[in-house]
Amino acid sequence: MLSERTAFLIFSVIALIGAVNVITRRHPVHAALWLVGTFLGVAGLFLTLGAGLLGAIQVMVYAGAIMVLFLFVILLLNLDAPPDEGLSFARGASLLAAVATLALIALPLARAPELRAAATPESPVADASAGQVANVLFTRYALPFEVVSLLLLIAMVGAIHLARRPRRDETV
Amino acid sequence: MTALLAAGIAVTTALAAPPAAAEPAWLMLIKVLVAFGITMTIVPLLVLAERRVSAWMQYRVGPNRVGIGGSLQPMADLVKMLFKEELRPDGVPPFLFGAAPAIAAICSLSMMAVVPFGGTLELDGRSIPLVVADADIGVLAVLALSSIGVYGITLGGWASNSKYSLLGGLRSSAQMISYELSLGIALLGVLVVSGSFESGSFRLSEIIRFQAESGAWNVLRLPLGFALFTIAVFAETNRLPFDLPEAEPELVGGYHTEYSSMRFGLFFLGEYAAMVAGSSVIVCLFLGGWHCPWLATEAVVGPGGALVQVAVFLAKVLAFLFFFIHVRWTLPRLRYDQLMKFGWTWLLPLSLLNLLWAGAHAALGWF
Numbered sequence: 001m002l003s004e005r006t007a008f009l010i011f012s013v014i015a016l017i018g019a020v021n022v023i024t025r026r027h028p029v030h031a032a033l034w035l036v037g038t039f040l041g042v043a044g045l046f047l048t049l050g051a052g053l054l055g056a057i058q059v060m061v062y063a064g065a066i067m068v069l070f071l072f073v074i075l076l077l078n079l080d081a082p083p084d085e086g087l088s089f090a091r092g093a094s095l096l097a098a099v100a101t102l103a104l105i106a107l108p109l110a111r112a113p114e115l116r117a118a119a120t121p122e123s124p125v126a127d128a129s130a131g132q133v134a135n136v137l138f139t140r141y142a143l144p145f146e147v148v149s150l151l152l153l154i155a156m157v158g159a160i161h162l163a164r165r166p167r168r169d170e171t172v
Numbered sequence: 173m174t175a176l177l178a179a180g181i182a183v184t185t186a187l188a189a190p191p192a193a194a195e196p197a198w199l200m201l202i203k204v205l206v207a208f209g210i211t212m213t214i215v216p217l218l219v220l221a222e223r224r225v226s227a228w229m230q231y232r233v234g235p236n237r238v239g240i241g242g243s244l245q246p247m248a249d250l251v252k253m254l255f256k257e258e259l260r261p262d263g264v265p266p267f268l269f270g271a272a273p274a275i276a277a278i279c280s281l282s283m284m285a286v287v288p289f290g291g292t293l294e295l296d297g298r299s300i301p302l303v304v305a306d307a308d309i310g311v312l313a314v315l316a317l318s319s320i321g322v323y324g325i326t327l328g329g330w331a332s333n334s335k336y337s338l339l340g341g342l343r344s345s346a347q348m349i350s351y352e353l354s355l356g357i358a359l360l361g362v363l364v365v366s367g368s369f370e371s372g373s374f375r376l377s378e379i380i381r382f383q384a385e386s387g388a389w390n391v392l393r394l395p396l397g398f399a400l401f402t403i404a405v406f407a408e409t410n411r412l413p414f415d416l417p418e419a420e421p422e423l424v425g426g427y428h429t430e431y432s433s434m435r436f437g438l439f440f441l442g443e444y445a446a447m448v449a450g451s452s453v454i455v456c457l458f459l460g461g462w463h464c465p466w467l468a469t470e471a472v473v474g475p476g477g478a479l480v481q482v483a484v485f486l487a488k489v490l491a492f493l494f495f496f497i498h499v500r501w502t503l504p505r506l507r508y509d510q511l512m513k514f515g516w517t518w519l520l521p522l523s524l525l526n527l528l529w530a531g532a533h534a535a536l537g538w539f
Contacts (some may be wrong), residue, residue, distance in 0.1 A: 029330065052308045060356075
């Protein structure tokens, strides 16, 4: 059987290759599928770190539900690969945003070595069972949790409002 | 293709195994082969049973020429499928077109990895749990695999470069997402009454042990949940009355219209293997798994006892598969809008009600 470290490396490589391909593929369906690959790789990382519940949720929610919906919409709109438009404002802006995000993640990690050592294949996360996840979710993070659900509700109401056919006597 | 499938099972097993698996690799391999073998034996029998039972229900003869009573018909079907020409339509992405049926088949077959066929086998001073991967996430792995299996059908529909296939693929993704919600919430009810959240493990073997020790199957605790879960499994496996992704009158063959030969065979295999896995999971969650009410758990010991347990489990699964077939040839197909309306306005609220019932059940400490 594979050692945990080897498995961890394999899953990291899968996740990274997937992530690079998501942003380099021109066809939206292919990009979406590579994103599924990335999610599966990340789920594998969770598994090797001893967080089976998070791994299963990652597959069920992200790879299984959200990405299927993405794919559904892409297929429904029948999108094809867009023509190459060279360097545009949108591309420059997204590059900037990517660098900023990377810096936001990398800087705290560089400054606090204990964060980097939080979980390794040799010392997996001890508290990742359903009960323990629920305990922090409904006590320490109860407010953010509820706010996020409210945010999703707002997005849903907005989407329904936009998609709804207007009644005859009203104008949009 | 078979090698591909075996590889798929092995990979899933390796993933699902707990990090500190104390079992040697050869034992693991034997278990994988046995689980794979049992599933691959049931599938052709199921195809034959489907044809014979439908003939019986419709008062006609059915396939009875090959072998005694038509018993070799699945072999003949397989040989036909293997030797047919593999057609690939123009303008399809070759990799995705080939990968789609493999995804569908691998996901369905891998689900059997977390299903316990019996309790533990005491052999040669070693106690062997009769399940390929006794992983902590257990039943969640089944849900995860079934949600990945959707890709097989959706991609098959898209990669075929055909309108009928695309419509079938789209329908299946919408249908499976809608019914997965009810499936998951109905499952939550089982986990609540079985105390899985207290122990923090979602092993199917522990849910069965809970039912065996309390002497009452979960179907008695959650009759509504049982009905909801079964309906959702019918939708997840694309079986009538929910087989809209391949509705013949409207879509020719749906997502597998353009597939022929063994590629079609893999879709076919995936569908029937998903039925076997679905029935097994229902039997484990609601019908006591290998537990037999007339046999005290203490009386069933040793290798013989383990065999009895496996037999009890398989008998229940086969009985449930008969129910699957019976329903298919009894009920008419729903219309697509009816399917969606039923899923969202009936099944989902009822599954929430069932969760409330399960909560009350656990909190008030009924049997």
